[in-house]
Amino acid sequence: MDNAYVSNLLEKYKKYGNPGMATVMQLMGAVVEKYTEGAIMTDSNGKQYIDFLSGHGAYSLGYRHPKVIAAVTQQLYSIPMSSSKSMLNETVVKLLEKLAHISPGKLTNSFLCNSGTEAVEGALKLARIYTGRKKIVSTINGFHGKTFGALAASGKRAYKKPFKPMIRGFWHVPYDNIEAMDKTVDEFTAAVIIEPIQGEGGVIVPPDGYLKAIREICDKNDALLIMDEVQTGLGRTGYMFGCNHEMITPDIMCMAKALGGGVMPIGAFIATPEVFQPFAENPTLHSSTFGGNPLACAAACAAIDVIIEEKLALKAKTKGEALLGCLKLLQAEFPQILTDVRGRGLLIGLEFANEGIAGNIILELENQGFLALYMLNNPKVIRIEPPLIIEYPHIKSLLGALYDAVKNSEEFLDN
Ligand code: PLP
Numbered sequence: 001m002d003n004a005y006v007s008n009l010l011e012k013y014k015k016y017g018n019p020g021m022a023t024v025m026q027l028m029g030a031v032v033e034k035y036t037e038g039a040i041m042t043d044s045n046g047k048q049y050i051d052f053l054s055g056h057g058a059y060s061l062g063y064r065h066p067k068v069i070a071a072v073t074q075q076l077y078s079i080p081m082s083s084s085k086s087m088l089n090e091t092v093v094k095l096l097e098k099l100a101h102i103s104p105g106k107l108t109n110s111f112l113c114n115s116g117t118e119a120v121e122g123a124l125k126l127a128r129i130y131t132g133r134k135k136i137v138s139t140i141n142g143f144h145g146k147t148f149g150a151l152a153a154s155g156k157r158a159y160k161k162p163f164k165p166m167i168r169g170f171w172h173v174p175y176d177n178i179e180a181m182d183k184t185v186d187e188f189t190a191a192v193i194i195e196p197i198q199g200e201g202g203v204i205v206p207p208d209g210y211l212k213a214i215r216e217i218c219d220k221n222d223a224l225l226i227m228d229e230v231q232t233g234l235g236r237t238g239y240m241f242g243c244n245h246e247m248i249t250p251d252i253m254c255m256a257k258a259l260g261g262g263v264m265p266i267g268a269f270i271a272t273p274e275v276f277q278p279f280a281e282n283p284t285l286h287s288s289t290f291g292g293n294p295l296a297c298a299a300a301c302a303a304i305d306v307i308i309e310e311k312l313a314l315k316a317k318t319k320g321e322a323l324l325g326c327l328k329l330l331q332a333e334f335p336q337i338l339t340d341v342r343g344r345g346l347l348i349g350l351e352f353a354n355e356g357i358a359g360n361i362i363l364e365l366e367n368q369g370f371l372a373l374y375m376l377n378n379p380k381v382i383r384i385e386p387p388l389i390i391e392y393p394h395i396k397s398l399l400g401a402l403y404d405a406v407k408n409s410e411e412f413l414d415n
Helices: 003-016 019-027 066-076 090-102 116-131 148-153 157-163 178-184 210-220 242-246 273-281 294-309 312-333 355-367 392-407
Strands: 033-037 040-043 048-051 109-113 135-139 170-173 189-194 224-228 252-255 267-271 338-344 347-352 373-375 378-384
Touching (some): 003 019, 048 392, 066 294, 090 109, 090 294, 109 116, 109 273, 116 135, 116 148, 116 189, 116 252, 116 273, 135 148, 148 157, 170 178, 178 210, 189 210, 210 224, 267 273, 294 312, 312 338, 312 347, 312 392, 347 355, 355 373, 355 378, 355 392
Parallel strands (some): 135 170, 189 224, 224 252
Antiparallel strands (some): 033 040, 040 048, 109 267, 252 267, 338 347, 347 378, 373 378
């Protein structure tokens, strides 16, 4: 593809889209994506990239999984969008039933929306109306989305400060600190919202027992536990949901990203029938025009089937363990550059000595034909978050490229 084609697209994006983002795209080499299949993205020059980013966890099934494409195509030619929420739709009901089957404990009643942040908004509203309380406790560096409620719950000041005042009633405690949580959750607390592993915070994996302790603190205070599984859910960490690792059941659970099978955007929150009751009593209290549209529901039904049939959670566990083991060896060889390696399943974080090194590694990997990116709330950490269908040869080639990139990063070390 000639350079004029690329610079024309970039100029138009700069003029009609976000000029700041256009600069970032330019720094990343002004790549034009053209075709995706499985774990591979091909650009306009025919260069192939192995995806170790998965759209921040959305492409767990890889790109254009044939079963998801077939389900969406079939739905497209019958009823892609429904006009009235007061009529039954078989695909929607199918999805609701599947969500209840795969979710832990007595979580049975879902509300369908279009994204992760919307799932969090709905969960927070439900917690407030169910308990009649206002206080929400979340964690420093947690990430729950960028709409106002989810932003208030998130724990990164830089994303919130320009938009103050935030919604009131949100408290933040350090992640992985049971004592701080215990001191903060009280009889005024509607809910604790927490990720089973902090994703954007830098892949912070809490020690075993942490989630159980949070569950107990909530129970002691009659507060609800909202588990944000938007990134960790649907097989990513080696379990269907991240909270399955400690076998705890939240009162409300949020999901999105991988739920759309990499083909459609969709989100959901699911609650116990008791907690869901206020929305059952008045179903118009919380609604969405496009939430639960049949096209997205068809994608989600197929995605859940594929995750189960292809044992993607188990694949994430075994491949994740193998990859983590190799990355730890790399860390042992270059401890000053690569300061930590951590994760569960195929949600892995590489922490570098500084942001400059992380940035350089991302660029070097891209040059070598790999997609990777830093974590939103912690730019020293690069995510290794491939589709769960990733193959061992892909992993092997990433490890080779990563070795070279880390070795070549010494010049970026602070003196
Ligand atoms: N919650 C968590 C844990 C996330 O990781 C994200 C996105 O990365 C969100 C919520 C927001 O999801 P979305 O970008 O679909 O709004």
